[in-house]
Amino acid sequence: MKRATSRDVAVRAGVSRSAVSMVLNGKGDGNIAADKQAAILAAAAELEYTPNSVARSLRTQRTHTLGLVTDAIASSAFGGLLLQGASEAAAAAGYAIVLVDTHDHPEREADAYRTLLDRRVDAVLFAAMSLRTYEPPAAMSEVTSVLANCFDSGGRVRGYVPAEVAGGRTAASLLLDAGHRDVVLLAGTPDAMAGALRAEGFQLERRERGLPPGRVVETGWQIDHGYAAAMQVLAAPDRPTGILCANDRVAIGVALAAARLGLDVPGDLSLVGYDDDENVAGRMVPGLTTVALPHREMGESAVRHLLDRVRGDVSPSAGPAPQDATVLVPCPPVVRDSVAPPSPR
Incomplete structure (x- = not known):
């Protein structure tokens, strides 16, 4: 079937081709009467007309x-x-x-x-x-x-970036608002900018609530890193009641370590991740509370x-x-x- 042209639309609507061009390029208001605009749009829809992108590029x-x-x-x-x-x-x-x-x-x-x-x-x-x-x-x-x-x-x-310091504060608040004070942050690695900013937010939130600095353990970013760090932190006599993780993968490792040690999440240990990884956070049991990267x-x-x-x-x-x-x-x-x-x- 032959593709409709702007001339076909003009004939169907009873207007000029220039009127069709104005309306379909969003310049009809103030230039073309409302009833004519409606007729042009209806004709274009009936004829399934779409502007030629190459011709439009040459014009604009x-x-x-x-x-x-x-x-x-x-x-x-x-x-x-x-x-x-x-x-x-x-x-x-x-x-x-x-x-x-x-x-x-x-x-x-x-x-x-x-x-x-x-x-x-x-x-x-x-x-x-x-x-x-x-x-x-x-x-x-x-x-x-x-x-x-x-x-x-x-x-x-201009750059659009995650508000990581505020995100670290949000993550800390999820545990502090629930009543936890003894919270450990299993951080990523020093070379990662995001991890450092999240840790800054974690400490800032504690400071503004009048709490002493929280414990930070350099951990890594993978499941096995979270497991190894959690086995040390949770086996200690002063184990925390809450753990904030560098990301959701680390949180998986923490949950595995807690299970190995006979600790219930969230009964014995509350856990917060970071990222809202679609392959991790919502699939854990229990579902992982976390902070989403936008x-x-x-x-x-x-x-x-x-x-x-x-x-x-x-x-x-x-x-x-x-x-x-x-x-x-x-x-x-x-x-x-x-x-x-x-x-x-």
């Missing part, structure tokens, strides 16, 4: 595509949520995303930007697997750009920022004001069944 000098460069997140669960949020926000605005995953190779990253610029994408997003600083390459200055899960310490490109929200917010700038014809080289360079995206609590008031000893 835009391709309605966004470039997305990642370091190593395309195959991860969290990365999937970030990509999904970015893709859905772009699709809702009529944009497509061209994804290039560099597998954490710097030389591939440089090639990725050049490839995307050669394809004349309207804007570029770089997304990182783990929270870190990022040095925007020169290619980013050639097009509207934004960062997700990383930030530019120089403040040239990967989907970061992807959505970053793309919406790009689209706002592209639609507003903001100069691609115009960087954000210093106070707007890094946007903290909230990390909300996810309450399940692994926290209860401490039992009398």
Whole structure:
């Protein structure tokens, strides 16, 4: 069947092609009478008319595509949520995303930007697997750009990152609000920025409640790390009533250690994770109370920022004001069944 054209829509609605163009490009209000706008929209729907993207690009000098460069997140669960949020926000605005995953190779990253610029994408997003600083390459200055899960310490490109300090405070509150005072944080590793910020939030929450600093045990990020650390902490005479974990995988290890030692969760030990890993937190028994990382929200917010700038014809080289360079995206609590008031000893 022959594809409908804007001329077909104009004939069906009894208007000019310029009127069709105005209405379908969102410029009808104030220019085209309301009844004519309704007739054009009805005709376009009846004819299943969609604008020709190539012709539209030639008229607007835009391709309605966004470039997305990642370091190593395309195959991860969290990365999937970030990509999904970015893709859905772009699709809702009529944009497509061209994804290039560099597998954490710097030389591939440089090639990725050049490839995307050669394809004349309207804007570029770089997304990182783990929270870190990022040095925007020169290619980013050639097009509207934004960062997700990383930030530019120089403040040239806006970055959307998790509010990790606030998230650490939230995680601590989940145990403190339940009445726990003897809480141990099984932290990640010193080289991980996210872990250090969460630990900062943990101590800040205790300090603001007038409590002494909490115990922090450098642990790691995997199940076996959590198990090994918990076997030491829980076997000690001064075992805590609550444990806050670097992530949900560590929390699995703690739960296994508690079972090995005959301790009930949450009867004898309350447990809080971090990440809200879809493969872990909701599947544990009992369900793991945790703090969610806002990967989907970061992807959505970053793309919406790009689209706002592209639609507003903001100069691609115009960087954000210093106070707007890094946007903290909230990390909300996810309450399940692994926290209860401490039992009398």
